[in-house]
Amino acid sequence: MSDLGNKKIFSNNLKHYMELNKKDRNEICNLLGFKYSTFSDWYNGNKYPRIDKIEILANYFGIEKSDLIEDKNKPTKTDKFGNPVVSLPILRNCKSRL
Numbered sequence: 416m417s418d419l420g421n422k423k424i425f426s427n428n429l430k431h432y433m434e435l436n437k438k439d440r441n442e443i444c445n446l447l448g449f450k451y452s453t454f455s456d457w458y459n460g461n462k463y464p465r466i467d468k469i470e471i472l473a474n475y476f477g478i479e480k481s482d483l484i485e486d487k488n489k490p491t492k493t494d495k496f497g498n499p500v501v502s503l504p505i506l507r508n509c510k511s512r513l
Contacts, residue, residue: 421484425469426460428483432476447471 433439440458444451449468456462464472466480473480 422460422463424486425463425484426458428485428487429458429472432472432478432483436476443472443475447475 433443440451440454443449444454453462457464457468469480469483473483476482
């Protein structure tokens with residue numbers, strides 16, 4: 416995915432967890448020691464934080480780093496009954512030993 420897409424995904428996820436936890440930028444910056452302008456760049460999708468900052472934010476919200484950096488809005492494949500479809504590898508040239 417392009418860097419622009421990663422920034423937007425992170426921004427959307429950050430906003431989601433801030434709203435969910437009823438936190439604002441000032442509160443997070445003061446508590447975690449982030450510069451407000453830097454945090455605003457992340458919040459607005461202008462810049463992407465370093466992994467150590469992502470980890471600090473994930474720990475703060477009590478979530479996994481992947482919750483901040485992955486697009487959780489991607490639709491998952493489902494079967495005709497609405498159950499998630501899982502792809503399994505095809506095994507070839509396997510002979511059972513009896």
